Amino acid sequence: MNFLEHVAKARVLAPAGIPVPRAVHCGTPEEAQAAFAELGPCMVKAQVPTGKRGKAGGIKPANTAEEARARAADILGMQIDGHPVGSVLLEEQARIAREFYAAILIDTVGRRPLVLFSTEGGMDIEEVAATRPDALRRHRVDLDSGFDAAAARAMLSGLDLSGAEEQVAGILVALYATSGRIDAELIEINPLALLADGRVVALDCKLTLDDSAAFRQTDLAGSAAEEPMTDLEREGAANGLKFIQLDGDVGVLANGAGLTMTTMDVISHCGGRPANFLEIGGEAYTKSEAALKLVLSNPGVKSLVVNFCGAFARTDVMAEGVVTAWKRLAPDIPVFFSIHGTGEDEAVRLVREGLGQEPFDLMEDAVQAAVDAAHSGAHPAAQSQASGGAAR
Amino acid sequence: MIIYRQSARVLVQGITGKQGTFWTQKMMECGTRVVAGVNPKRAGEQHLGVPVYATAKAAMAESPFDVAVMFIPPAMAREAALDAIEAGARTVVILTEHIPARDVIAIHHAAARHRTRVIGPNTAGIVTPGEGFVGIMPGHNPNIFQPGEVGVISRSGSLGTLICLNLTRAGFGQSAFLGIGGDPMIGTTTRDALQALDEDPRTRAVVLVGEIGGAMEEAAAEYAAGMAKPVVSFIAGRASPPGKKMGHAGAIVSGTLGSYDGKRRALEAAGVAVADTPAEIPGLLGAGPRDRLRQPAAHALSV
Numbered sequence: 105m106n107f108l109e110h111v112a113k114a115r116v117l118a119p120a121g122i123p124v125p126r127a128v129h130c131g132t133p134e135e136a137q138a139a140f141a142e143l144g145p146c147m148v149k150a151q152v153p154t155g156k157r158g159k160a161g162g163i164k165p166a167n168t169a170e171e172a173r174a175r176a177a178d179i180l181g182m183q184i185d186g187h188p189v190g191s192v193l194l195e196e197q198a199r200i201a202r203e204f205y206a207a208i209l210i211d212t213v214g215r216r217p218l219v220l221f222s223t224e225g226g227m228d229i230e231e232v233a234a235t236r237p238d239a240l241r242r243h244r245v246d247l248d249s250g251f252d253a254a255a256a257r258a259m260l261s262g263l264d265l266s267g268a269e270e271q272v273a274g275i276l277v278a279l280y281a282t283s284g285r286i287d288a289e290l291i292e293i294n295p296l297a298l299l300a301d302g303r304v305v306a307l308d309c310k311l312t313l314d315d316s317a318a319f320r321q322t323d324l325a326g327s328a329a330e331e332p333m334t335d336l337e338r339e340g341a342a343n344g345l346k347f348i349q350l351d352g353d354v355g356v357l358a359n360g361a362g363l364t365m366t367t368m369d370v371i372s373h374c375g376g377r378p379a380n381f382l383e384i385g386g387e388a389y390t391k392s393e394a395a396l397k398l399v400l401s402n403p404g405v406k407s408l409v410v411n412f413c414g415a416f417a418r419t420d421v422m423a424e425g426v427v428t429a430w431k432r433l434a435p436d437i438p439v440f441f442s443i444h445g446t447g448e449d450e451a452v453r454l455v456r457e458g459l460g461q462e463p464f465d466l467m468e469d470a471v472q473a474a475v476d477a478a479h480s481g482a483h484p485a486a487q488s489q490a491s492g493g494a495a496r
Numbered sequence: 497m498i499i500y501r502q503s504a505r506v507l508v509q510g511i512t513g514k515q516g517t518f519w520t521q522k523m524m525e526c527g528t529r530v531v532a533g534v535n536p537k538r539a540g541e542q543h544l545g546v547p548v549y550a551t552a553k554a555a556m557a558e559s560p561f562d563v564a565v566m567f568i569p570p571a572m573a574r575e576a577a578l579d580a581i582e583a584g585a586r587t588v589v590i591l592t593e594h595i596p597a598r599d600v601i602a603i604h605h606a607a608a609r610h611r612t613r614v615i616g617p618n619t620a621g622i623v624t625p626g627e628g629f630v631g632i633m634p635g636h637n638p639n640i641f642q643p644g645e646v647g648v649i650s651r652s653g654s655l656g657t658l659i660c661l662n663l664t665r666a667g668f669g670q671s672a673f674l675g676i677g678g679d680p681m682i683g684t685t686t687r688d689a690l691q692a693l694d695e696d697p698r699t700r701a702v703v704l705v706g707e708i709g710g711a712m713e714e715a716a717a718e719y720a721a722g723m724a725k726p727v728v729s730f731i732a733g734r735a736s737p738p739g740k741k742m743g744h745a746g747a748i749v750s751g752t753l754g755s756y757d758g759k760r761r762a763l764e765a766a767g768v769a770v771a772d773t774p775a776e777i778p779g780l781l782g783a784g785p786r787d788r789l790r791q792p793a794a795h796a797l798s799v
Binding site for chain 1 (some may be wrong): 597600602639680732772
């Protein structure tokens with residue numbers, strides 16, 4: 105889950121002792137105007153969970169209270185990278201001498217936390233790695249020794265930080281400690297600014313928390329930014345189903361992430377376009393009824409392929425849910441099944457007796473039939489014939 | 497131990513739960529040597545004919561085991577894994593999905609120190625047809641698994657099951673199925689699994705089922721380039737949109753990293769035949785690009 109800048113700064117950086125500029129979070133132009141009296145000349149910053157704010161015009165200076173109100177009004181009406189701007193952060197203007205970069209992330213290949221620092225802040229870290237590798241330092245943290253001030257100093261040694269070495273080392277240590285405490289996947293400060301007066305301050309912060317740790321970070325998780333989702337995706341999430349709406353016309357209902365992706369691939373290989381990704385893996389296999397409803401609610405769906413291969417998931421339980429829901433919803437589109445694995449015999453019987461359908465032996469054949477049906481706009485009446493040709 | 501052998505004694509952590517009970521029965525029916533279980537609240541009881549202990553350490557003292565398999569929810573997975581590792585398990589099979597990343601790091605750290613092999617997290621387990629299985633795979637289903645000479649590696653249980661089913665129907669039995677898990681940080685990588693099958697005398701060919709995301713297939717391709725045994729691959733996720741997590745936390749493409757095309761190129765450059773659909777795999781095994789499968793000895797490559 106991702107967090108807005110103002111939440112990351114107020115709830116994570118400031119409590120960790122990492123300096124941030126004085127700021128006021130505002131939801132309306134009037135609040136921004138009032139905040140100016142407190143802050144003086146400031147920056148008006150769109151609060152959206154994306155890194156493309158500056159280029160999109162979502163960060164503007166304000167030198168009078170009237171400007172603060174006007175800039176806030178402009179920015180609050182914007183949509184940046186698909187995110188409507190719901191609020192702005194007014195921050196005191198900083199006199200920047202240099203811009204650095206600092207981040208803690210999880211190195212999945214090394215299976216360790218990774219500390220990153222660069223003397224070239226303000227640009228993408230990928231770009232720094234490509235163009236100025238000498239400016240970038242990486243430190244993979246060994247869990248036994250941890251990451252203390254000595255480790256931070258060693259990591260920074262040889263870099264010219266204009267006298268800010270100790271401040272930066274302290275910030276890196278604090279950032280590392282806090283990242284573990286809050287189960288952060290990524291905390292990135294870019295830029296970490298050295299001001300003209302010698303202070304080092306976090307001017308921006310990107311924070312991503314580990315979704316799997318939400319159960320023990322309930323306080324912070326409650327302040328996460330809302331994910332951009334379609335209504336159907338939101339409905340899926342509310343049911344504990346990972347549903348991604350796509351722009352194709354062949355609906356997909358399969359169990360497990362790998363098999364679902366593969367079903368989408370075969371749809372594409374057969375000349376069709378998948379209408380969705382939907383995972384009913386793990387314990388979610390018992391939710392096939394709710395899952396089917398979601399898939400059918402997608403207005404683009406013209407045909408459906410149901411591809412079950414039971415390992416942990418029992419195909420009989422999944423098939424029962426699908427047959428029950430299908431009878432109740434009575435959708436006006438054709439459906440094509442392929443069912444194998446745990447509970448297969450009972451599942452096939454349920455589909456045969458409940459829907460008068462004969463599952464295909466090969467998933468490729470079920471998918472091809474569904475793709476053909478979507479193209480021809482075939483009606484349910486045609487499907488028993490279509491599936492009869494390649495019956496088990 | 498990556499490939500399951502019947503000689504291995506198995507401890508089931510969470511044996512008394514619904515899934516633990518169901519799958520322990522299936523494992524036993526399949527020939528797996530389950531010697532004990534763990535549930536702190538039921539210590540001292542018998543369950544499914546084996547003793548239940550409070551901890552893996554207590555189990556090790558009285559009912560020594562080689563492999564621990566975890567039917568444990570995410571919030572308790574770290575503690576259970578560390579218990580098994582510290583108890584001296586040679587291999588820990590972690591089925592649990594959605595374990596916090598920091599806990600996974602702690603588990604791998606402890607495993608490295610104790611030289612414990614971790615399989616998973618988020619794996620469906622490992623199957624050796626004719627010997628048994630550890631995990632949540634239909635190892636007991638003869639339509640899917642038959643003894644043979646093809647080793648199968650898969651991150652996904654459901655897709656791995658489909659691939660094994662296709663192989664069995666085409667007359668190719670399996671020397672081993674290695675489910676390595678869908679998480680981004682897994683203890684046994686695609687490359688580790690490939691090496692284990694390469695070194696296994698009973699395996700004559702390998703089917704490598706990959707997924708978009710990460711760089712494990714690319715690393716495995718490096719190893720495959722030096723192998724004499726033929727390798728056939730299928731990579732799931734070609735039609736998945738970039739920037740979205742496709743269920744498996746590991747299956748996300750960002751920029752060019754982890755893309756389908758990159759993986760396919762790396763594998764093909766290493767001499768691996770890549771199938772467009774799962775149904776093509778048996779055909780590629782039968783007439784693979786490697787000379788060895790075209791030799792008369794290839795006839796031995798059957799059920």
